[in-house]
Amino acid sequence: xxxxxxxxxxxxxxxxxxxxxxxxxxxxxxxxxxxxxxxxxxxxxxxxxxxxxxxxxxxxxxxxxxxxxxxxxxxxxxxxxxxxxxxxxxxxxxxxxxxxxxxxxxxxxxxxxxxxxxxxxxxxxxxxxxxxxxxxxxxxxxxxxxxxxxxxxxxxxxxxxxxxxxxxxxxxxxxxxxxxxxxxxxxxxxxxxxxxxxxxxxxxxxxxxxxxxxxxxxxxxxxxxxxxxxxxxxxxxxxxxxxxxxxxxxxxxxxxxxxxxxxxxxxxxxxxxxxxxxxxxxxxxxxxxxxxxxxxxxxxxxxxxxxxx
Amino acid sequence: xxxxxxxxxxxxxxxxxxxxxxxxxxxxxxxxxxxxxxxxxxxxxxxxxxxxxxxxxxxxxxxxxxxxxxxxxxxxxxxxxxxxxxxxxxxxxxxxxxxxxxxxxxxxxxxxxxxxxxxxxxxxxxxxxxxxxxxxxxxxxxxxxxxxxxxxxxxxxxxxxxxxxxxxxxxxxxxxxxxxxxxxxxxxxxxxxxxxxxxxxxxxxxxxxxxxxxxxxxxxxxxxxxxxxxxxxxxxxxxxxxxxxxxxxxxxxxxxxxxxxxxxxxxxxxxxxxxxxxxxxxxxxxxxxxxxxxxx
Numbered sequence: 001x002x003x004x005x006x007x008x009x010x011x012x013x014x015x016x017x018x019x020x021x022x023x024x025x026x027x028x029x030x031x032x033x034x035x036x037x038x039x040x041x042x043x044x045x046x047x048x049x050x051x052x053x054x055x056x057x058x059x060x061x062x063x064x065x066x067x068x069x070x071x072x073x074x075x076x077x078x079x080x081x082x083x084x085x086x087x088x089x090x091x092x093x094x095x096x097x098x099x100x101x102x103x104x105x106x107x108x109x110x111x112x113x114x115x116x117x118x119x120x121x122x123x124x125x126x127x128x129x130x131x132x133x134x135x136x137x138x139x140x141x142x143x144x145x146x147x148x149x150x151x152x153x154x155x156x157x158x159x160x161x162x163x164x165x166x167x168x169x170x171x172x173x174x175x176x177x178x179x180x181x182x183x184x185x186x187x188x189x190x191x192x193x194x195x196x197x198x199x200x201x202x203x204x205x206x207x208x209x210x211x212x213x214x215x216x217x218x219x220x221x222x223x224x225x226x227x228x229x230x231x232x233x234x235x236x237x238x239x240x241x242x243x244x245x246x247x248x249x250x251x252x253x254x255x256x257x258x259x260x261x262x263x264x265x266x267x268x269x270x271x272x273x274x275x276x277x278x279x280x281x282x283x284x285x286x287x288x289x290x291x292x293x294x295x296x297x298x299x300x301x302x303x304x305x306x307x308x309x
Numbered sequence: 310x311x312x313x314x315x316x317x318x319x320x321x322x323x324x325x326x327x328x329x330x331x332x333x334x335x336x337x338x339x340x341x342x343x344x345x346x347x348x349x350x351x352x353x354x355x356x357x358x359x360x361x362x363x364x365x366x367x368x369x370x371x372x373x374x375x376x377x378x379x380x381x382x383x384x385x386x387x388x389x390x391x392x393x394x395x396x397x398x399x400x401x402x403x404x405x406x407x408x409x410x411x412x413x414x415x416x417x418x419x420x421x422x423x424x425x426x427x428x429x430x431x432x433x434x435x436x437x438x439x440x441x442x443x444x445x446x447x448x449x450x451x452x453x454x455x456x457x458x459x460x461x462x463x464x465x466x467x468x469x470x471x472x473x474x475x476x477x478x479x480x481x482x483x484x485x486x487x488x489x490x491x492x493x494x495x496x497x498x499x500x501x502x503x504x505x506x507x508x509x510x511x512x513x514x515x516x517x518x519x520x521x522x523x524x525x526x527x528x529x530x531x532x533x534x535x536x537x538x539x540x541x542x543x544x545x546x547x548x549x550x551x552x553x554x555x556x557x558x559x560x561x562x563x564x565x566x567x568x569x570x571x572x573x574x575x576x577x578x579x580x581x582x583x584x585x586x587x588x589x590x591x592x593x594x595x596x597x598x599x600x601x602x603x604x605x
Contacts, residue, residue, distance in 0.1 A: 015427055017421075017425065017505045018421040018422075018425035018427050018430075019421075019427070021417040021418060021420060021421035021425075021505075021506075021509070022417070022418050022421045022422070022433060024413075024414045024417065024418075025414050025415070025417070025418035025437065025474055025479060026418075026433070028414065028470070028473050028474035029436075029437060029440065029474050029476075031455075031470075032448065032452060032470065032471040032473075032474060033440050033443060033448065033474065033476075035451075035455060036447070036448045036451035036452050036455060037443065037447060037448070037451070039451040039454070039455060040447050040450070040451045043451070043454075100344065103340070104340075104341060104344050107337045107340060107341045108341065110334070110337055112332060112333055112334035112337055113333070113334060113337040113338050113341055114333045114338045115338055115341070115342060116341070118342075118345060119341040119342060119344065119345040121588065122345035122348050122349055123341075123344050123345055123348050125348055125349075125352070125584065125587065126348050126351075127530070127587075128530065128580070128583045128584050128586075128587040129352075129580050129583070129584075130533060130534040130536070130551075130552045130579075130583075131534060131536060131552075132536050132552040132553075132555060132556050133551075133552070133555065133576050133579060133580055134351065136555060136556075136559060136572065136576050137351035137352075137354065137355055137576060138351055139559075140354070140358065140569075140573065141350070141351060141354060145367050146358075146366060146367060146371075146569075147371075148354065148370075148371030148372060151370060151371060179347070179348065179351070182344075182348075183348065236442070236444060239444070240444055240445060240446055242536065242537050243536035243537065243552070246536070246540075246556065247556050247559065249560075250559055250560045250562065250563040251559075251563070262446055262537070265446060265450065266537075266541070269450050269453075270541070275450070275454065278450055279450070279451070282446045282447045282450060283447060285444065285446050285447070286443070286444050286446065286447040289442075289444050290442065293442070
């Protein structure tokens with residue numbers, strides 16, 4: 001045993017060294033990850049109860065609420081509507097964003113495409129623009145009185161749909177997220193494509209396979225793990241959409257204060273001062289994110305790798 | 310016609326080396342360029358829009374520039390005693406200091422996890438890594454109430470501290486240390502009498518530098534883009550980062566439309582530093598999420 005461990009740096013030195021190196025990370029993790037999660041859990045099972053006349057700060061006390069907050073969140077019409085809205089939003093956004101990212105990544109990987117450097121950098125550029133700023137820019141582009149699209153269409157006598165009113169605002173928000181996210185996902189996929197040794201598909205090309213066939217039959221299956229990861233990260237981000245609708249709110253009449261689940265959490269915690277309901281709702285969102293991610297992973301793995309046995 | 314368009318874009322020296330089967334494809338190039346134009350559109354728009362005064366923004370053709378860019382910048386600078394530039398400085402502080410501290414903390418932890426054997430290592434790594442999947446929503450609100458109890462909300466600390474630890478950064482640092490810092494080199498340095506922390510700073514850090522740049526950039530962009538945390542934590546608008554500041558300005562704009570030209574100019578000025586940083590460092594953005602490796 002000693003012959004093995006002397007090769008390892010930690011064995012001869014004090015055992016404290018790795019722990020010293022991990023110390024800042026662990027302390028910060030406990031304070032800003034572990035403690036908040038536990039605290040949210042605790043709050044989500046409590047409620048505030050009025051004692052006596054409920055006057056003054058001593059008039060309220062915190063009592064155990066069981067699952068009451070969860071039940072009221074799951075039966076709250078506003079919250080359920082926001083969940084449905086985000087579902088539609090995700091169904092529009094995720095396939096479009098990942099489909100385009102994959103298309104662009106494959107085109108970048110093709111030897112027959114030109115102007116690659118320019119396109120790659122330009123498509124990735126929106127990743128550097130914060131969601132608030134991109135919502136603001138697109139918000140003005142959607143605003144009929146400012147937008148160049150409306151201006152140009154008017155000259156041809158066409159009236160464009162106002163994406164800031166009615167249900168169409170979901171499309172407007174999806175477009176903002178698409179703009180911000182397509183480049184990042186493209187780069188992730190492109191990096192995986194670059195890692196494939198070219199001799200794998202050079203042989204197929206010599207046998208007469210077209211570029212499209214090579215992409216569909218060889219490249220996409222090989223980078224499947226990257227595609228799955230980008231999909232999971234997209235699901236996680238989608239369910240937490242917050243900055244875009246909050247920024248568009250002053251420009252649109254159809255964004256309520258409970259438009260997305262996170263906006264509902266924010267309203268409960270800070271407008272209604274009901275941190276208990278807000279905690280229960282955020283636990284529900286977190287569980288939904290975990291469940292969806294794992295469900296997706298299961299389904300995809302069965303589809304993608306199930307045929308191997 | 311299509312062929313001439315494409316060949317004009319192709320460098321002659323390259324055209325010679327390309328085999329007939331790999332001639333440039335007009336279609337592929339066009340699709341990619343349409344994607345690029347879509348991504349440029351809002352940025353081109355804001356360049357034109359920021360040259361217009363409040364009235365012109367609503368009345369003139371979008372892609373005809375006006376002459377008010379400088380007036381707008383002056384007006385933005387004078388807005389409540391230079392509050393806008395305060396927001397920019399705040400953002401630079403949050404993102405710069407936060408990302409730097411995060412890189413140090415992540416690389417130390419990643420190095421310890423990659424190069425030492427100790428009891429509890431697997432548990433520590435698993436727990437830290439699980440943090441990647443924790444959605445921000447269940448953190449931000451309790452972080453607010455926990456920080457409120459020690460009186461730190463509405464201070465710089467409230468935005469800085471929660472964003473230093475980055476599970477993904479620690480993960481990248483561990484993977485990259487394993488791949489790029491040979492244990493033999495560490496052993497040799499130790500034989501020469503170097504202490505562990507000296508080895509870390511003098512030997513491991515230079516070898517890990519491409520990964521460190523990636524971790525720094527990820528965290529920098531993450532903090533710069535973060536809206537919810539400062540939106541929740543801060544009440545005093547002199548502490549706002551640019552995202553929360555411009556959001557507030559846009560909110561006021563719905564009752565005072567003259568502020569819209571300030572918002573537009575503010576948006577343009579705020580993306581310049583990040584876009585510049587991004588263009589300079591874009592070669593470091595080669596991240597393989599699937600394999601978990603960094604190629605730089």
